[in-house]
Amino acid sequence: MIKQIIKTGFILTVFLNFTSCSDDVIQPLEKDEAVNLQFPSYFPEMTFDKSENPITKNGVELGRKLFYEGRLSRNNTISCGFCHIQENAFTHHGHIVSHGIDDTLGIRNAPPIQNMIFLKRYMWDGVIHNLNEQPIIPITDANEMDSSMPEAIAKLRKDDLYKKLFKQAFGDENMTGERVLKALSQFMATLISADSKYDRFKQGNEHLNSEELLGMALFQQKCASCHSGELFTDESFRNTGMYYNTQFKDAGRYRVTLNQNDWMKFRVPGLRNVEYTAPYMHDGRFYTLDAVLNFYSDNVEDNPNLDPQLKQNNHIGISMNSQEKQFIIQFLKTLSDKNFITNPKFAE
Numbered sequence: 001m002i003k004q005i006i007k008t009g010f011i012l013t014v015f016l017n018f019t020s021c022s023d024d025v026i027q028p029l030e031k032d033e034a035v036n037l038q039f040p041s042y043f044p045e046m047t048f049d050k051s052e053n054p055i056t057k058n059g060v061e062l063g064r065k066l067f068y069e070g071r072l073s074r075n076n077t078i079s080c081g082f083c084h085i086q087e088n089a090f091t092h093h094g095h096i097v098s099h100g101i102d103d104t105l106g107i108r109n110a111p112p113i114q115n116m117i118f119l120k121r122y123m124w125d126g127v128i129h130n131l132n133e134q135p136i137i138p139i140t141d142a143n144e145m146d147s148s149m150p151e152a153i154a155k156l157r158k159d160d161l162y163k164k165l166f167k168q169a170f171g172d173e174n175m176t177g178e179r180v181l182k183a184l185s186q187f188m189a190t191l192i193s194a195d196s197k198y199d200r201f202k203q204g205n206e207h208l209n210s211e212e213l214l215g216m217a218l219f220q221q222k223c224a225s226c227h228s229g230e231l232f233t234d235e236s237f238r239n240t241g242m243y244y245n246t247q248f249k250d251a252g253r254y255r256v257t258l259n260q261n262d263w264m265k266f267r268v269p270g271l272r273n274v275e276y277t278a279p280y281m282h283d284g285r286f287y288t289l290d291a292v293l294n295f296y297s298d299n300v301e302d303n304p305n306l307d308p309q310l311k312q313n314n315h316i317g318i319s320m321n322s323q324e325k326q327f328i329i330q331f332l333k334t335l336s337d338k339n340f341i342t343n344p345k346f347a348e
Contacts, residue, residue: 032056032057032058032059032168032169033056033057033058034054034055034056034057035055035056035057035060035186035190037055037117037189037190037192038192039192039194040194040199040202040203040230042202042230043115043118043194043230043231044118044229044230044231045118046117046118047117047118047119047120048116048117048118048131048185048189052132053132053182053185053186055186055189055190056169056186058165058168058169059169059170059182059183059186060183060186060187060189060190061165061169062162062165062166062168062169062183062186062187063182063183063184063185063186063187063188064187065161065162065165066080066180066183066184066187067079067080067081067084067184067187067188068080068081069156070082071152071155071156072139072145072147072152072180073100073101073139073144073145073146073147073152074101074145074146074147074151075101075102076155077101078100078101078144078145080135080138080184082099083095083098083099083100083110083138083144084110084112084113086341087276087341087342088276088277088341089112089114089193089273089276089277089340089341090112090113090114090191091109091110091111091112091276091277092109092110093276093277093278094279095109095110095279095284096109096279096283096284096285097109097110097248097283097284098110098138098143098144100141100143100144100145100146101142101143101144101145101146104142104143105143106141106143106144107143107248107249107250107283108124108248108250108282108283109279109280109281109282109283109284111124111269111277112270112272112273112277113188113191114191114192114193114270114272114273114340115191115192115193115194115231115270115272116131116134116188116189116191117131117188117189117192118231119131119231119235120235121235121267122134123137123267124252124266124267124282125237125252125253125255125256125266125267126235126237126253126256126267127256131185131188131189132181132182132185133181134185134188135180135181135184135185136149136177136181139152149177149180150177152180153175153176153177153180156175156180157175162175163175166179169183191340193272193273193337193340194337195337195339195340196272196273196334196335196336196337197212197334197335197336198334198335199337201334208331208334211326211327211330212327212330212331212333212334214327214331215327215328215329215330215331215332216331216334218320218324218327218328218331219328219331219332222318222319222320222324222328223318223328225309226238226268226307226309227268227270227271231270231272232270232271232272232335233267233268233269233270233271234268235267235268236267236268237252237253237262237265237266237267237268238265238266238268238307238309239252239263239264239265239303239305239306239307240266240296240300240306240307240310241299241300241301241302241303241306241307241310241316241317242264242281242285242295242301243301244264245283245285248283250282250283251263251264252264252265252266252282253265253266253267260305261305262305263305264303264305265305266281266282271332271335272335272337273335273336273337273340273341274289274332274335274336275289275332275333275335275336276336276341280292289329289332290325290329293320293325293328293329294325296310296317296318296320297317297318297319297320297325298317299317300316300317300318301316302316
């Protein structure tokens with residue numbers, strides 16, 4: 001059973017055929033069409049406000065082009081797609097933190113950008129509440145794209161292709177910061193990952209093997225208090241007992257609230273496609289899922305605002321033996337959506 005958003009339109013998978021290509025551009029339709037986004041009925045309700053920003057084929061195509069546009073950065077070298085690479089579930093594979101302008105380092109690991117239309121908050125510290133506003137952070141951050149919207153738009157206005165794309169998406173050639181952000185948001189809205197082995201199991205179309213089923217049971221017992229729901233995150237902010245990284249000086253939610261109770265609290269990440277998104281945690285400190293689970297079983301540091309879930313029955317961390325960890329990892333791999341990563345039609 002499938003939920004459908006916007007009754008007429010274009011199918012999500014068509015856009016995924018083009019997400020790794022920055023130069024190939026679909027010719028915009030003279031008469032724009034709304035996009036038909038599809039996702040399973042057991043997914044959460046969409047938080048994206050389509051009345052504020054209708055998702056259309058031409059809007060998504062403009063957003064896709066902008067996503068791979070280096071001119072959004074100060075020296076025309078860094079695009080959104082530079083750190084969010086499709087083959088790695090739209091993460092910066094192999095880099096513990098984002099690499100930005102002039103090869104400067106950011107302070108955080110680039111998270112995957114999937115299923116964002118269902119979320120209520122964005123970024124590791126939750127500073128953004130609206131997907132239409134999210135791209136402004138990397139565009140203006142001095143360690144990422146180090147630009148400004150007026151600077152970026154001045155460059156885009158010199159390009160006749162963008163004049164055409166803006167006109168077809170918004171009705172005229174006027175380029176504004178709001179339209180740039182909305183187009184990027186429309187593109188990100190199409191990045192829905194919902195075709196993993198786990199999803200096919202949920203839909204009765206595939207079976208999990210005994211180890212995966214045992215891993216799922218262990219996951220529900222030991223991990224799902226935070227990684228709950230079909231996105232495998234409750235979107236809360238939690239201190240998970242990680243040491244403060246003096247290189248990046250990032251105290252998480254505290255940077256937003258300045259409340260000492262929020263010191264080292266980070267947003268619980270979703271776990272879909274987690275097999276593809278190493279390294280892990282807000283600063284990329286762990287390179288494997290084994291290392292993540294070893295941390296939670298043996299290396300959680302006690303501190304005054306450590307999350308209560310990690311401080312139960314006079315035990316710090318999560319009690320897991322080696323075999324249990326391997327079963328959990330087997331289950332986590334069922335969350336991998338290969339078609340989202342390497343769309344067959346794009347490969348042809």
